[in-house]
Amino acid sequence: MPAANWREFLITQLVRASGYSAILIVALIFFFLVRESSPALSQADPASLFGARWYPIEGHFSLWPLLGGSLVVTLGAALIALPFGLATAVYIAEVAPRWAREILKPLVEILGGLPSVLLGFLGFLVLAPLVRTTLAIPTGLTAFTGALLLAGISIPTIVSISEDALDAVPRTYREAALALGATPWQTIWRVTVPAARSGIVTAVMLGLGRAVGETMTVMMVTGNAPVLPTGPAALFSPVRTMTATIAAEMGEVARGSTHYHVLFLIGLVLFLLSLVVNLIASSAVLRARRRAERLLS
Amino acid sequence: MTAPNASPTPARHRRRVQRLGYAFLTLAAVATVAPIVLVVAHIVVQGAPAISLAFLTEMPRAGMRQGGVLPAILGTFWLTLGTGALAVPLGIGAATYLAEYAPESRWTRAIRVALINLAGIPSVVYGLFGLGLFVLFLQFGTSLLAGSLTLSLMTLPVIISTAEEALRAVPNSFRVVSISLGGTRWQTVRRIVLPQALPGILTGVILGLERAAGETAPILFTAASFFLPRLPQSVFDPTMALPYHLFVISTQVPEMPVRLQYGTALVLLAFVLGMNLLATLIRSRARARRTW
Numbered sequence: 327m328p329a330a331n332w333r334e335f336l337i338t339q340l341v342r343a344s345g346y347s348a349i350l351i352v353a354l355i356f357f358f359l360v361r362e363s364s365p366a367l368s369q370a371d372p373a374s375l376f377g378a379r380w381y382p383i384e385g386h387f388s389l390w391p392l393l394g395g396s397l398v399v400t401l402g403a404a405l406i407a408l409p410f411g412l413a414t415a416v417y418i419a420e421v422a423p424r425w426a427r428e429i430l431k432p433l434v435e436i437l438g439g440l441p442s443v444l445l446g447f448l449g450f451l452v453l454a455p456l457v458r459t460t461l462a463i464p465t466g467l468t469a470f471t472g473a474l475l476l477a478g479i480s481i482p483t484i485v486s487i488s489e490d491a492l493d494a495v496p497r498t499y500r501e502a503a504l505a506l507g508a509t510p511w512q513t514i515w516r517v518t519v520p521a522a523r524s525g526i527v528t529a530v531m532l533g534l535g536r537a538v539g540e541t542m543t544v545m546m547v548t549g550n551a552p553v554l555p556t557g558p559a560a561l562f563s564p565v566r567t568m569t570a571t572i573a574a575e576m577g578e579v580a581r582g583s584t585h586y587h588v589l590f591l592i593g594l595v596l597f598l599l600s601l602v603v604n605l606i607a608s609s610a611v612l613r614a615r616r617r618a619e620r621l622l623s
Numbered sequence: 624m625t626a627p628n629a630s631p632t633p634a635r636h637r638r639r640v641q642r643l644g645y646a647f648l649t650l651a652a653v654a655t656v657a658p659i660v661l662v663v664a665h666i667v668v669q670g671a672p673a674i675s676l677a678f679l680t681e682m683p684r685a686g687m688r689q690g691g692v693l694p695a696i697l698g699t700f701w702l703t704l705g706t707g708a709l710a711v712p713l714g715i716g717a718a719t720y721l722a723e724y725a726p727e728s729r730w731t732r733a734i735r736v737a738l739i740n741l742a743g744i745p746s747v748v749y750g751l752f753g754l755g756l757f758v759l760f761l762q763f764g765t766s767l768l769a770g771s772l773t774l775s776l777m778t779l780p781v782i783i784s785t786a787e788e789a790l791r792a793v794p795n796s797f798r799v800v801s802i803s804l805g806g807t808r809w810q811t812v813r814r815i816v817l818p819q820a821l822p823g824i825l826t827g828v829i830l831g832l833e834r835a836a837g838e839t840a841p842i843l844f845t846a847a848s849f850f851l852p853r854l855p856q857s858v859f860d861p862t863m864a865l866p867y868h869l870f871v872i873s874t875q876v877p878e879m880p881v882r883l884q885y886g887t888a889l890v891l892l893a894f895v896l897g898m899n900l901l902a903t904l905i906r907s908r909a910r911a912r913r914t915w
Contacts (some may be wrong), residue, residue, distance in 0.1 A: 422652070
């Protein structure tokens with residue numbers, strides 16, 4: 327039946343093409359980011375690109391304050407999300423009774439599905455005033471407020487991936503520890519968690535990757551002041567992240583202006599940043615899988 | 624001389640550490656999920672008074688300070704539909720390739736690496752890309768079409784990874800039987816594997832579209848409009864959307880009544896949670912019915 331063969335061939339090619347489209351899309355994104363951002367390098371004064379100020383109206387296009395802003399907010403989020411996320415994952419995977427697990431997992435899933443603009447809205451309306459009054463600082467729109475919300479945004483990723491990693495630890499590990507007289511508590515921290523270490527590292531990296539890329543929430547609650555953070559005090563003052571800068575300014579720039587190209591340059595930096603984070607995180611998983619296969623074989 | 628009672632025996636000490644540790648873990652887990660319950664409850668309580676038939680079916684009036692959110696609801700609906708129109712066939716196709724056709728080769732690994740990276744790219748970068756490719760280069764303008772295409776690229780990795788997982792969960796014996804009865808590979812996939820994996824795929828599709836429906840950053844420069852006096856007439860028109868509308872009325876419109884802000888937030892929350900619930904229902908029903 328040549329007709330059927332043709333159909334089979336055609337469909338196979340179609341299916342293969344959609345598989346390869348993923349590579350095409352990544353390449354296209356990279357190409358367009360480079361295409362739109364490369365004029366920035368020739369148009370903008372290099373001194374201003376590596377200066378200390380982001381003030382586009384006067385031609386100051388330094389990315390440092392924005393990188394610093396992203397860094398402060400993300401580190402703050404990590405400090406909050408890491409202990410809570412890890413504790414929740416360990417609780418769900420190792421300690422919780424069945425009924426508690428059935429409540430906790432969907433709730434964490436709901437948090438993962440909440441639109442970031444919704445969290446930004448509540449952060450702006452409820453959390454920021456609360457931060458201002460409890461800490462007695464002039465404004466509640468600070469890096470700290472953003473970090474609190476970003477912690478919430480990265481926690482679902484951290485919890486679900488670390489929980490998978492903990493679940494994947496072979497039962498025999500735990501049984502061996504318990505048989506040697508360790509308490510369940512000792513087993514968790516000396517055997518199970520260390521065995522799931524690489525999965526947990528991946529979880530944290532991907533969670534923080536989400537935090538760095540988060541846009542609407544940080545734009546709405548961090549006060550949007552592009553100043554170079556100089557010390558720990560920066561956590562309690564307004565900042566401006568890279569993502570928020572793109573979102574806030576792209577709507578108003580003239581297409582083709584230096585400012586426009588520099589915003590694409592920020593996008594390229596974000597793209598490369600997420601590329602690096604994801605490559606490291608995924609290679610950690612692969613390496614761990616290979617190690618586990620070696621150990622179990 | 625026996626040990627004095629003051630210092631507990633090691634066993635008792637360890638039991639105490641364990642009890643304390645478990646209490647601490649429980650507390651941390653509760654502290655993590657309590658805010659989620661609070662957020663949802665707060666929006667429901669504050670938003671409910673604003674919800675009425677008029678709020679859901681009227682155009683905004685008086686600089687959006689009065690009237691309803693109909694164009695935003697419809698806009699999000701159309702954007703979600705448009706996203707699905709591209710992301711669903713392409714996503715299922717790619718998942719089928721990875722689960723059923725792809726050899727273990729360097730190129731297949733490259734596809735997987737590309738997917739991992741797609742999943743990690745910040746949503747605002749998708750927005751930049753959509754602006755560069757769809758809005759400017761292909762000259763779709765700020766439109767439903769450009770926004771849907773941008774969102775569908777962002778949704779693709781979610782759909783592909785869940786669909787692939789669903790396909791891989793179908794037992795291999797199903798394929799072996801179909802092939803041994805003379806079925807071709809595509810017949811096996813279409814008649815046997817895809818139908819069996821359908822609930823899992825559907826769950827992934829809905830979760831992916833849920834994310835697209837709630838996103839703001841990708842449509843910021845590709846589709847969204849601050850305010851439109853009428854509904855979009857074609858796919859080349861800009862549109863309003865619930866998440867962007869919430870952003871606008873909570874930060875850009877002075878003297879915006881808080882009641883309407885919470886009302887809009889509640890509609891968005893209902894939209895997203897409704898999709899989440901649907902996905903959960905499909906998943907649990909399929910699990911209960913599954914025979915393998």
